[in-house]
Amino acid sequence: MKTLNDPKNYKKNIKAFHPKTNYFMNCLKAFLVGGFICLVGEAIQKAYAAFTDYTEKSAGNPTVATLILISSLLTGFGVYDKIGQFAGAGSLIPVTGFANSITSAALEHKSEGIVLGIATNMFKLAGSVIVFGVVSATVFGLIRLTVNNLLG
Amino acid sequence: MKIGKQTWRFQEPVYLISTGTTAGPLEKRGPLGETIDKTFDDLHCGEKNWEAAERRLMREAVDICLKNVNLSPEEVDYFLAGDLLNQTVTSNFIARETRIPYLGLFGACSTSMMGLALASLLVDGGYANHVLTAVSSHNATAERQFRYPTEYGGPRPQTATFTATGAGAALVGKARSPIVIREATIGRVIDWGIGDAYDMGSAMAPAAADTIERHLHDTGRNPEDYDMILTGDLSSVGSPILRQLLWERDLDISEIHQDSGLMLYSPNQPVFAGGSGTACSAIVTYGYIVRLLRTGKIGRVLIVATGALLNPTIIQQKESIPCVAHGIVLESTGGE
Numbered sequence: 231m232k233t234l235n236d237p238k239n240y241k242k243n244i245k246a247f248h249p250k251t252n253y254f255m256n257c258l259k260a261f262l263v264g265g266f267i268c269l270v271g272e273a274i275q276k277a278y279a280a281f282t283d284y285t286e287k288s289a290g291n292p293t294v295a296t297l298i299l300i301s302s303l304l305t306g307f308g309v310y311d312k313i314g315q316f317a318g319a320g321s322l323i324p325v326t327g328f329a330n331s332i333t334s335a336a337l338e339h340k341s342e343g344i345v346l347g348i349a350t351n352m353f354k355l356a357g358s359v360i361v362f363g364v365v366s367a368t369v370f371g372l373i374r375l376t377v378n379n380l381l382g
Numbered sequence: 383m384k385i386g387k388q389t390w391r392f393q394e395p396v397y398l399i400s401t402g403t404t405a406g407p408l409e410k411r412g413p414l415g416e417t418i419d420k421t422f423d424d425l426h427c428g429e430k431n432w433e434a435a436e437r438r439l440m441r442e443a444v445d446i447c448l449k450n451v452n453l454s455p456e457e458v459d460y461f462l463a464g465d466l467l468n469q470t471v472t473s474n475f476i477a478r479e480t481r482i483p484y485l486g487l488f489g490a491c492s493t494s495m496m497g498l499a500l501a502s503l504l505v506d507g508g509y510a511n512h513v514l515t516a517v518s519s520h521n522a523t524a525e526r527q528f529r530y531p532t533e534y535g536g537p538r539p540q541t542a543t544f545t546a547t548g549a550g551a552a553l554v555g556k557a558r559s560p561i562v563i564r565e566a567t568i569g570r571v572i573d574w575g576i577g578d579a580y581d582m583g584s585a586m587a588p589a590a591a592d593t594i595e596r597h598l599h600d601t602g603r604n605p606e607d608y609d610m611i612l613t614g615d616l617s618s619v620g621s622p623i624l625r626q627l628l629w630e631r632d633l634d635i636s637e638i639h640q641d642s643g644l645m646l647y648s649p650n651q652p653v654f655a656g657g658s659g660t661a662c663s664a665i666v667t668y669g670y671i672v673r674l675l676r677t678g679k680i681g682r683v684l685i686v687a688t689g690a691l692l693n694p695t696i697i698q699q700k701e702s703i704p705c706v707a708h709g710i711v712l713e714s715t716g717g718e
Contacts, residue, residue, distance in 0.1 A: 234626050237588070240574040244584050247623050249540040249655075305533045314535025321535055330535045338531035341431035355534065 260320030263313065267324045271297055294325055301326035305333040331355040386600025388593075389567045390499070392506040398498075398561040398712065399512075399553045400453075401668035402446030404439045406521070406547030409657075409665065412647045417669035418548070419446045425522060425547060436465065436472045436520035439549040439661075444476060444516050447551035455480040458553070459510035462500050464493035465518045466545075466660055467527060472518050482514060491615050492569070492689030493517045494550060494664040495708040499566035501554040502710075511555055518549035519659035528579065528694050541581040543617045543658035546646055550664025560676045560715050567597040567709040571691070577702040579692055583620025583655055586688040589705035590616060591627040593686055597709045598633060605635045609680040612671065614663035614687040614707070615643035617656030642666035663687040667712075675714040682713045 234243055274296050278289035304310040310330045313321045321327055332352055339351035353360065385391045403418045410421035420442050422428070427435040440463070448455065461480060463473035464487035477484035489496040497515035504510040522532045524545040530536055554563065572592050576585035590613050598604065605611065616624055621641045628635055642663045643656035667685050674680045688707045697703070 233630055234623065235630050237574045240588070241576060244623055247584070247619055247626075248581075249619075251539070305535075308533060311533050311535045315537050318537040322537075327535060330533070334531035334533035334535070337533055338526050341433070355530065 256318050259316060260318050262320065263317035264320035264324060267297070267321065267326055270300075271324075297324070297326050298329040301329040302333040305330045306337065310334075328356055328359060331359075385565075386596070388569070388596045389565055389600035390503060390506075391565050391601075392502055392563060394506065394556070395558075396502045396505050396563045397555060397557060397559040398563055398672065399555045399557055399559045400447050400450040401553070401672050402443040402448075402450065402551040403665050403669040404443045404446070404549045405661070405665055406439075408521075408651060408653070409546060409548055409646055412651060414646055414666060414670050417673055418665060419443070419669070425520075432520055432522040432526070433467070433471070436467070436518050436523050436549075437475050439520065439547070440465070440472055440476050440516055440518040440551070441479065443518070443549040443551040444480065444514065447514065447516075447553050451553065451557075453512065453553070455482050458482045458512045458514045460485065460501075460504060460513045461516070462487055462497045462513060463516040464488050464497060464660065466490065466524050473516070476516065480514075489687075489706060489708065490689035490691050491519075491658060491660050491662060492687040492706050492708050493660050494614070494667065495566075495685055495687035495710045498552060498554065498563065498710050499568065499708055501552070502563045502566060505554050505556060513554045514551060515554065516549060516551035517660040517664045519545055519547065519661040521545045521547045521659070524659060528692065538654060539580050540654055541578075541583065541617075541619050542654040543582055543615060543643060543656055544647070544653035545659035546615075546643075546657045546662040546665060547659075548661040548665045550661060550668040552668055560678070561672060562713045562715060564682075564711040564713050565597075565601060565709075566711075567593055567600065569593040569596075569707040569709070571704045571706045573702050573704045575702045577697060577700065579694075579697055579703070581619065582615070582658060582690040582692070582703065583617040584623060585620075585703045586614075586690050586705040586707065587616055587620040587623040587627060589707040590614075590620075590624050590686050590688045591631070593707040593709050594624075594628060594635070594684070595631055595633060597684065597686075597711075601711075605633055605638060608638055608682050608684050610671075610683045611635050611639050612663075612667065612683060612685045613639070613641045614685075614689070615656065615658035616641050616688060617643045617654075617658065619655045620688075645670070671712070675712055678714050678716050680714065682711060685710045685712065
């Protein structure tokens with residue numbers, strides 16, 4: 231009989247006591263909420279193209295800015311973390327999740343002052359995303375350049 | 383007097399003379415909301431930042447505890463306090479205000495019973511007449527210190543616990559009161575390899591089991607000799623693990639075991655597996671349990687405060703969480 235009083239295999243044996251993670255439901259929620267955020271983005275982009283001087287192509291930047299603004303406001307009102315708990319990756323991966331990580335860190339460290347509090351800590355969570363974004367962009371850019379030159 | 387390997391039995395009766403508890407809005411709406419002396423409707427507790435709010439919670443708990451028995455801080459010999467923040471900063475600042483000779487304690491969420499044990503020891507040994515002990519925790523200050531910013535949208539698993547917002551203070555002395563502090567069992571640090579800060583119930587259960595087993599062995603009692611064995615913050619994950627661990631050691635506590643983290647909140651509140659934090663066991667013990675003992679509704683209770691001695695830096699270095707649990711036996715003298 232399996233005994234729980236076994237320090238070596240404790241980590242393995244306690245799995246039975248943990249609530250089961252429903253991966254299917256998590257994926258579904260992430261898909262729906264993530265998809266909804268993209269839908270909102272699409273609508274904003276179309277609206278910029280239709281009602282302003284932006285073209286369908288150049289409307290991308292103001293669209294991202296608008297999504298960031300909405301996400302930051304929702305973070306400030308204390309709503310975004312609740313959406314995050316529900317949607318998981320669905321609200322973490324889009325640009326709104328990136329904005330949330332920056333705004334929440336800035337809010338958190340407000341009490342330590344503008345320079346050493348907000349400015350220093352703002353990219354505490356987002357910093358890793360930027361690092362890996364820049365590094366992978368460089369690597370893949372080099373690969374693309376090499377391949378193009380070899381083929382061309 | 384030391385009995386067995388890890389237990390102190392106090393010779394002359396040492397009394398729990400007075401207590402004071404404070405808490406935030408979520409705890410107020412929980413099942414034990416009525417038993418908390420003072421609650422705040424806002425997590426900021428009227429202060430300008432979270433850390434100040436936590437100090438407010440401890441300050442008010444200490445004030446209530448002393449006012450209950452009309453004692454001024456000058457009449458208290460020592461102040462033993464701890465919290466979860468770096469350098470136990472909340473306690474340091476309250477000690478600065480009360481000007482009572484002070485020892486800062488850190489035992490993570492086990493600090494409440496660590497403080498009560500040491501306070502009883504000082505009184506029992508004749509080194510003090512009145513010792514005040516207090517602990518606090520605040521959900522937002524703990525989140526920022528140990529995890530992510532409060533408003534960060536990263537999801538948590540269902541094994542996570544929720545740091546309680548509040549504080550508890552207790553005054554120990556020789557003056558007769560309806561509650562006697564009978565024994566204290568000092569726990570060993572136990573680490574069975576859990577390194578997940580979102581699963582502290584599983585990490586702490588072996589430490590709780592060890593202290594309870596040691597305590598029963600040292601005192602020669604059985605689980606049936608207690609009306610309740612109350613653990614600190616094992617949550618809905620760690621509690622069944624503890625009962626199973628002890629059951630396998632031929633100790634059945636399933637009838638009398640309760641967990642503070644599960645009592646402080648109702649199941650429909652958003653606290654995942656249950657409450658945790660230094661204040662969790664203190665609010666429940668110094669509020670609800672003390673009321674039961676005062677009125678004689680329960681006779682003897684073993685309180686085992688469980689602490690995950692987690693360090694956020696070392697966790698990133700892939701180490702596991704050392705855990706400790708300290709036990710205190712409180713007895714009713716038969717009701718007021």
